[in-house]
Amino acid sequence: MAHLARTKTGRPTAETLWIGIGIVVAYGVVPFAGSDYLLDAVLTPFLVLALAAVGLNVLTGYAGQVSLGSAAFLAVGAYAAYNLHLRVPGLPLLLDLVLAGGIAAAIGIVFGLPSLRLRGFYLAVSTLAAQFFVQWALTKFGWFSNDNPSGVIDAPVLRIGSVSFTTAAERYVFSLTIVVVLTLLTLLLLRSQSGRNFIAVRDHEIAAKVVGVPLLRTKLLAFGMSSFLIGVAGVLWAFAYLRTVEPAGFNLDRSFQILFIIIIGGLASLRGSFIGAAFIVVFPLLLSRIGAALLGRVFDSGVLEMSQHIVIGALIIVFLIAEPRGLIALWDRAWSAVRPARRPTIPT
Amino acid sequence: MFDYQFLIEVLIGGLLSGVMYSLVAIGFVLIYKTSGVLNFAQGAMLLFAALTFVSLVERGTPFVAALAATLAIMIALGIAVERTVLRPLVNQPPITLFMATLGLSYVIEGAAQLLWGTQVHGLDIGISDTPFEVAGVLISRLDLFAAAVAGGLVALFALFFRYTRTGLSFRAVADDQFAALAVGLRLPRVWGAVWAVAGIVALVGGLLWGARLGVQFSLSLVVLKALPVLVLGGFDSIAGAIVGGLLVGAIEKLAEVYVGPFFGGGIEVWAAYVVALGFLLIRPSGLFGQKLVERV
Numbered sequence: 257m258a259h260l261a262r263t264k265t266g267r268p269t270a271e272t273l274w275i276g277i278g279i280v281v282a283y284g285v286v287p288f289a290g291s292d293y294l295l296d297a298v299l300t301p302f303l304v305l306a307l308a309a310v311g312l313n314v315l316t317g318y319a320g321q322v323s324l325g326s327a328a329f330l331a332v333g334a335y336a337a338y339n340l341h342l343r344v345p346g347l348p349l350l351l352d353l354v355l356a357g358g359i360a361a362a363i364g365i366v367f368g369l370p371s372l373r374l375r376g377f378y379l380a381v382s383t384l385a386a387q388f389f390v391q392w393a394l395t396k397f398g399w400f401s402n403d404n405p406s407g408v409i410d411a412p413v414l415r416i417g418s419v420s421f422t423t424a425a426e427r428y429v430f431s432l433t434i435v436v437v438l439t440l441l442t443l444l445l446l447r448s449q450s451g452r453n454f455i456a457v458r459d460h461e462i463a464a465k466v467v468g469v470p471l472l473r474t475k476l477l478a479f480g481m482s483s484f485l486i487g488v489a490g491v492l493w494a495f496a497y498l499r500t501v502e503p504a505g506f507n508l509d510r511s512f513q514i515l516f517i518i519i520i521g522g523l524a525s526l527r528g529s530f531i532g533a534a535f536i537v538v539f540p541l542l543l544s545r546i547g548a549a550l551l552g553r554v555f556d557s558g559v560l561e562m563s564q565h566i567v568i569g570a571l572i573i574v575f576l577i578a579e580p581r582g583l584i585a586l587w588d589r590a591w592s593a594v595r596p597a598r599r600p601t602i603p604t
Numbered sequence: 605m606f607d608y609q610f611l612i613e614v615l616i617g618g619l620l621s622g623v624m625y626s627l628v629a630i631g632f633v634l635i636y637k638t639s640g641v642l643n644f645a646q647g648a649m650l651l652f653a654a655l656t657f658v659s660l661v662e663r664g665t666p667f668v669a670a671l672a673a674t675l676a677i678m679i680a681l682g683i684a685v686e687r688t689v690l691r692p693l694v695n696q697p698p699i700t701l702f703m704a705t706l707g708l709s710y711v712i713e714g715a716a717q718l719l720w721g722t723q724v725h726g727l728d729i730g731i732s733d734t735p736f737e738v739a740g741v742l743i744s745r746l747d748l749f750a751a752a753v754a755g756g757l758v759a760l761f762a763l764f765f766r767y768t769r770t771g772l773s774f775r776a777v778a779d780d781q782f783a784a785l786a787v788g789l790r791l792p793r794v795w796g797a798v799w800a801v802a803g804i805v806a807l808v809g810g811l812l813w814g815a816r817l818g819v820q821f822s823l824s825l826v827v828l829k830a831l832p833v834l835v836l837g838g839f840d841s842i843a844g845a846i847v848g849g850l851l852v853g854a855i856e857k858l859a860e861v862y863v864g865p866f867f868g869g870g871i872e873v874w875a876a877y878v879v880a881l882g883f884l885l886i887r888p889s890g891l892f893g894q895k896l897v898e899r900v
Contacts, residue, residue: 322699370881373888376699377642377839381831382884385877388828396868508828512706519703562718569710576704577692 282432287425295424296497302537303431304492309517309529310439311485316515317524318446319478320458321371321379325386326514328367329483331506332360332390333490335400338409342402349416353434357488363390364483371475375461387508394503401503408502411495427496434492438485439526445481446526454478455524486514516568520575522582531583540564613741614861615854620747622853623754624812628830629837629845630757631805637778637840638798639690640698644705647827648712649803653678654810654819655716658725678803681712686796713824722821727814750812757808758846770797778840832880838893847891852876 290299312326337356340347347355367386371379394400394407401407414421414430421430445451453474456464465471494501513536521532543564547555579585628646635643656677660670689704735742765771776784777794785791810819813826833852837844859875884890 322702370885373885375888377702378835378884378888380699380702381835382877382881384828384831385874385881388874388877392870392873396870515703515706558722559718562714562722565710565714566718569707569712569714572707572710573689573704576696576700576707577689580696580700 283429287429290425290428292424295428298537298541300424300428300431300497302533303428303435304489304497305514305517305536306530306533307435307438307492308486308489308514309521309533310442310526311482311489312514313518313524313526313529314442314446314454314485315478315482317518318451318458319454319475321368321475321478322376323383323482324380324508324511324515325367325383326486327506327508327510328386328390329360329364329486330490330493330510331394331503332363332483333357333487334494334501334506335394335409336360336487337491337495338411339400341412349414353488353491356491357484360487360490361480361484364479365476368476368479371479372472387511391503391506406502408500409494411499414495421496431492431496434488438488442481442485443526450474450477516572519572520582522584523580525582525584528582528584531587535583539568543567609741614857616741616743617747618854618857619850620744620751620853621857622850623747623751624809624816624849625826625829625833625852626846626849627750627754627757627805627809627812628826629833629849630842631802631809632830632834633840633842633845634798634802634805638774639795641690641701641705642698642839643802644702644827645709645712646802646806646830647824648709648716649678649681649806650810650813650826651821651824652681652712652716653803653807654727654814654823655720655725657807657811658727658814658819659720662725674807675804678807679800682799682801682803683796686792686799690795691792709824713821717821724818724820727811727819729811729815746812746816753808753812754846757805758842761842774798829876832876834890835880836883836890838890840894841890841892844890844892852880855879
């Protein structure tokens with residue numbers, strides 16, 4: 257993502273070349289060469305989680321407001337899109353997506369209001385209220401899930417105009433497009449005055465206020481923007497990835513998972529959100545392969561889950577101690593070691 | 605006619621279950637007060653303690669020996685946490701430390717269940733969870749016992765903080781870390797001791813909660829019940845943890861019984877959070893919490 261800024265020089269750089277290659281591969285090669293398993297179980301969840309992590313990163317990494325309620329906004333997005341689709345006949349999918357994100361943003365702003373009075377832990381605890389309240393409301397009121405007894409919703413077929421996205425490859429392309437567009441828009445926002453305000457509020461709220469950063473607007477924008485992105489990620493999670501979701505799937509563990517992605521990937525780094533999401537998706541798969549190879553049958557699913565918890569938890573601690581800037585910092589360092597730096601790297 | 609007796613019964617039930625929340629919250633307060641860390645892993649420590657104790661008893665260890673062994677393990681765990689997690693993170697922003705304890709809670713939960721298995725264990729501490737009647741009001745024996753234990757624990761802490769060298773050094777560190785350093789207190793040692801004490805509190809809480817819910821994974825979720833307690837009472841006040849616990853317990857039960865039916869029930873999970881949140885807007889540092897003074 258850092259590459260976008262550098263194209264301002266007008267000359268195509270090695271980085272824009274790489275990004276170009278990346279896009280060509282992601283669109284031109286992966287959907288055709290990837291197996292359904294790879295697309296469905298690895299790449300699509302990776303994209304969706306990366307988008308959610310980008311959303312949380314706007315709030316936590318850039319604006320410095322810790323949230324433990326991300327899964328609630330995933331759920332709001334998913335259920336809002338489902339209901340809009342169900343109750344507004346003929347609503348175009350993209351509009352549905354944007355409206356669902358908008359509803360998530362509105363709810364995010366409501367739950368962000370306490371941030372005007374609260375700091376740090378007190379705020380983190382108050383975002384838990386969003387987590388519990390949303391999950392409860394979705395289970396309790398049948399209206400949200402069209403009176404399904406356990407709150408389960410089935411996603412409609414993704415269709416834009418006459419094009420429908422049904423196969424694994426098509427749903428991957430759909431997610432990819434949404435994620436790329438929204439990430440670029442987020443990047444623009446972060447590079448604007450608002451984005452700089454976020455960082456000012458994060459680094460020193462009082463100082464930011466003194467130099468004239470509008471705290472109210474900045475914080476609510478961060479909450480709204482973040483919830484919008486997470487809400488859209490929720491729609492993708494429900495419509496493009498799982499296609500059948502229930503409120504219990506959006507529990508506190510999911511919120512923590514997204515928080516872990518940005519800690520491991522790198523706080524205040526959009527590229528970090530992607531690396532972190534890739535890690536969180538691939539790591540359990542790798543661990544189960546390695547565990548099964550080393551320990552054989554002793555390594556059942558229970559042991560797998562527990563060792564996964566232990567390793568992820570330990571990694572969080574190790575990263576916070578050894579490299580608070582996350583995997584992305586390791587990546588950048590490795591990258592600059594491989595090739596001589598022509599320009600100083602600007603972390604994004 | 606309004607049923608006052610029922611109201612009193614609900615209220616007492618709520619207050620007593622609130623004491624159980626206080627037991628968890630006290631563990632948080634101890635650590636927060638002395639080291640400024642909100643220890644999310646307190647729930648995991650509770651689970652770890654209860655699971656270790658139950659597994660030892662089930663393997664034929666006598667009650668007292670199992671208690672002593674678990675106590676020793678919890679103290680060792682506390683000291684190990686200080687060495688491996690807190691010491692390298694000294695002087696980091698509080699929110700970083702919080703996230704580290706989030707990771708820690710995953711490690712402890714995973715380790716506890718990897719070691720002792722994930723099945724539900726019954727825990728019998730010799731107090732039955734049956735209610736008895738006082739003046740027409742039903743009261744649970746276990747609740748009453750828990751309240752007595754909590755009371756005893758708080759009294760013990762009061763004495764400990766007043767008369768022992770370690771207790772005094774805890775207070776000194778809580779008051780002013782730099783001054784404590786200047787008079788020669790060893791901060792890492794004090795922190796290690798605080799985590800060990802928090803481990804002991806976790807053991808007490810774990811046994812009581814385990815006796816009620818059975819010893820299983822969901823035990824670590826009581827941490828989520830303790831958070832609104834902390835918000836109400838303030839993160840750095842033991843008295844706040846007790847009062848907050850009582851308030852949260854009472855609010856939860858009253859809300860569930862009198863407000864719940866309008867929403868179809870189940871509001872217990874978030875009622876406390878909403879009340880705590882509303883309260884925070886008026887007093888951002890809780891009932892007894894220290895006011896934050898910020899300078900540029």
